[in-house]
Amino acid sequence: MKVTYKLAAFEGPLDVLLHLIDKNELDIYNIPIKEITDQYLEFVQAMQELELEVTSEFLVMAATLLSIKSRMLLPKPPVIEFEDEYYDEFDDELDPRAELVQKLIEYRKYKSIADMLRDKEVERSRVFTREPEDLTPFLPEIQENPVEGLDVADLLIAFQRTLRKLTNRNTVAKIRRDEISVKERMGEVVSLLKSKGGKLLFSKLFDFEMTREEIVVTFLAILELMKVKKIVCFQHKLFEDIVIHAKEEGPDIDTQYSADEIRY
Numbered sequence: 001m002k003v004t005y006k007l008a009a010f011e012g013p014l015d016v017l018l019h020l021i022d023k024n025e026l027d028i029y030n031i032p033i034k035e036i037t038d039q040y041l042e043f044v045q046a047m048q049e050l051e052l053e054v055t056s057e058f059l060v061m062a063a064t065l066l067s068i069k070s071r072m073l074l075p076k077p078p079v080i081e082f083e084d085e086y087y088d089e090f091d092d093e094l095d096p097r098a099e100l101v102q103k104l105i106e107y108r109k110y111k112s113i114a115d116m117l118r119d120k121e122v123e124r125s126r127v128f129t130r131e132p133e134d135l136t137p138f139l140p141e142i143q144e145n146p147v148e149g150l151d152v153a154d155l156l157i158a159f160q161r162t163l164r165k166l167t168n169r170n171t172v173a174k175i176r177r178d179e180i181s182v183k184e185r186m187g188e189v190v191s192l193l194k195s196k197g198g199k200l201l202f203s204k205l206f207d208f209e210m211t212r213e214e215i216v217v218t219f220l221a222i223l224e225l226m227k228v229k230k231i232v233c234f235q236h237k238l239f240e241d242i243v244i245h246a247k248e249e250g251p252d253i254d255t256q257y258s259a260d261e262i263r264y
Contacts, residue, residue, distance in 0.1 A: 013061030014107040016043055021104070028104055031097055033072050037065040064100065071096040180213055185221040190230060193246040202233070202242035 010016045020039050021028055044062055095101075147155070193200050205218055222244070225231045232245050 013040075013058050014104060015111070016040060016058075017061070017100075017104060018108055018111070028108075029101060031101065033065065033069050033097060037069045040065055068096045068100065180217045182217055182220050182224060185217050186225055186230075189218070189221055189225060189244075190246070193231065193244065198246040200244045202244055205244075 010019065017036065017040065020026075020036055020043075021031065024035070024039075026032065026036070041062060044058055047058070189205065192205075202222075205222075206215060210218075222231070222233070226233060229247055232247055233242050234245070235242055
């Protein structure tokens with residue numbers, strides 16, 4: 001009959017010893033070394049029968065258990081009695097199991113911590129997070145401080161500069177107005193018509209550099225030339241440019257305005 005062994009996965013020899021202690025409900029501070037050693041050797045033998053790789057640390061632990069077992073089986077030295085006290089040679093020696101027990105206690109402590117961290121990892125893996133969103137549009141608008149970074153000295157300098165500007169504004173300047181003659185502008189329009197063959201567009205009399213006064217005087221000169229029948233103005237279509245056409249009849253401009261010049 002073929003027997004199949006199913007071994008649990010252990011991380012090392014100390015893990016196997018803790019499993020055996022917990023399985024048999026033994027006191028870790030008072031380990032029955034004979035029973036534990038026999039069970040451990042059976043475990044190592046099962047690993048070899050299953051052709052599993054038995055690392056050196058399992059063999060070292062087996063040798064350590066056999067060494068402790070043999071030391072525990074040695075007869076206890078006799079007790080030497082004195083007058084007021086007795087001397088036990090065995091008491092001076094450490095328990096052969098002490099070092100192993102200390103290792104098992106430390107291993108159990110770290111294993112419990114590892115189990116706790118593993119539980120936290122599983123618990124955290126059940127929590128799903130989302131990518132952070134841009135919440136800038138929902139933030140309250142903070143108005144910039146126009147005087148941020150300024151101190152009292154800066155404000156004092158600005159105030160003094162403003163006072164100096166107000167002092168300079170008290171200066172009174174006299175502006176002389178240039179008079180533009182309508183008669184002179186009429187002569188310029190007639191001369192321009194002659195150079196253009198007697199026809200001229202109304203828009204050609206103006207340019208972007210002309211002042212408001214020059215524009216008004218030019219318009220008055222056109223009206224006066226139409227009044228004395230020196231020119232005639234017409235449009236071919238609605239909203240088209242006005243055409244100025246020179247006429248031969250009509251009094252001379254110098255004779256008409258020699259007595260009283262029209263000025264603007």
